[in-house]
Amino acid sequence: MGWPTPQEYNEAIQNPRTAFSDRELQTGQPVLTPLGLPRPITGAFASVYQLVCAGQRTWAVRCFLRDFADHQERYAAISAHLTRARLPYTVNFTFLADGIRLNGRWYPILKMEWVDGESLLAYIERNLRQPARLLDLAQQWVQMAQSLAAAGIGHGDLQHGNVLVVQDRIRLIDYDGMYVPALAGRRSHEVGHRNYQHPRRSEADFSPDIDNFSTWVVYASLVALAAEPQLWTTVQAGDECLLFRREDFERPDRSRVLQALGASGDPRLHRLAGVLRDLLSLDPHQIPPIDGQLPQVVVPKARQPANWIRDHLGAGSRPQMAATATKGAAATSAAPQQPAQPASAPPAWIEDFLGAQTAPASMTFQGSVSRERAVAALSLLLTIAAWFLLDLGTLGVAGPAAVTAAILVANLGHLAAGYHRDPGVLARRHVRARLRATARSLQRTERALQRVDQERAQIRRVHDEQRQRLAAQEQRLKAN
Secondary structure, three states: OOOOOHHHHHHHHOOHHHHEOOHHHHOOEEOEOOOOOEOOEEOOOEEEEEEEOHHHOEEEEEEEOOOOOOHHHHHHHHHHHHHHHOOOOOOOEEEEEEEEEEOOEEEEEEEEEOOOOEEHHHHHHHOOOOHHHHHHHHHHHHHHHHHHHHOOOEOOOOOHHHEEEEOOEEEEOOOOOOEOHHHOOOOOOOOOOOOOOOOOOOOOOOOOOOOHHHHHHHHHHHHHHHHOOOHHHHOOOOOOOOOOOHHHHHOHHHOHHHHHHHOOOOHHHHHHHHHHHHHOOOOHHHOOOOOOOOOHHHOOOOOOOOHHHHHHHOOOOOOOHHHHHHHHHHHHHHOOOOOOOOOOOOOHHHHHHHOOOOOOOOOOOOOOOHHHHHHHHHHHHHHHHHHHHHHHOOOOOHHHHHHHHHHHHHHHHHHHHHHHHOHHHHHHHHHHHHHHHHHHHHHHHHHHHHHHHHHHHHHHHHHHHHHHHHHHHHHHHHHO
């Protein structure tokens, strides 16, 4: 018998009392779509349902779409380690080997605390004009990376879909690919979202360091958007990514994002683009943590390293990355497990790198004004020449006046054309077009929901009429 499909899970979830072995889940009700069906959140490895149980306690039920022989063993190790670590970024869960019954057979599920939060993409887009919030999130991101590393944990798939923002604080979900010390020596069942992972990462890369590259990717995106929010539209961010896509990692020389960062007037972004390019020259296991020692290859001899890079490199105060990774894994396994405390503050180089720019970035025109200045100067000379000819008696008043009017109209046309070609104006026009398209989509959705409500009302009326007829027939039968 094959593994259950999303549709089979959908049908079973409609009857929690008979589907689940867990008594609390048996009393729950799934959150429904407007059509009255359970509403799943389906990914590559699982479908997740929201169940509201007794006392309004809400759970996420994770139904697996693939079968792994060591599912239970892995999740038992992950659960035990997270319980000891007590990190503020993770959520509690229970693995139920015989969790849900389909066609007379039991299948495993994950019963996880439901977190009501805002997706990372939605939070960033909502705060594009509030750089202080994005920079605060970037600092939190570094602190989270430090805390996970201190606990010997690698999430395995740090990406926008697995990060929620709850009251401006980060929470992580989806632990299918998580590494904990008890799983050392195994392979991963996944390699993470393609737009966040090193292009050469494989299932063999499974260690506490598996998040190093994706940590850099998210951090760089947050810092870049805080400094230049217009990047969100100019590189079409937010489409299954923050700023970067897999193609940016595979061909950094052709990356629009890296080119934009490198050409930025903000020196922080220029430096960050160089660091990212250098990180891509390393193998996945060589990528340093965002709070660790940058390998020497990160700073090519051809250019003078920035102060924060020199400070971050230090003077050999830490061992090289390969040794650090090996010793770190051993120390994590041997040391007594104590609750990992979140870092109180990011490293000093992070604070220097973020800077103190918390004021909203002003929107400025990005085009050059040299052409406009040249045209204005030429126009002024032509106007002076026309009126000079009038003074000499060569032309009448009508001639210079006509020339002046023509020059004025031409200048206005030239300025208008330049304005409409400015990248900032084009970006604003693109945003307005997206807003109009979104408004039209919302209107269509509202009309569709109205039709659904009308159909449901009609079905209820038919159902009530049938029930009344059946009740009348029952009364007549009893009377006879």
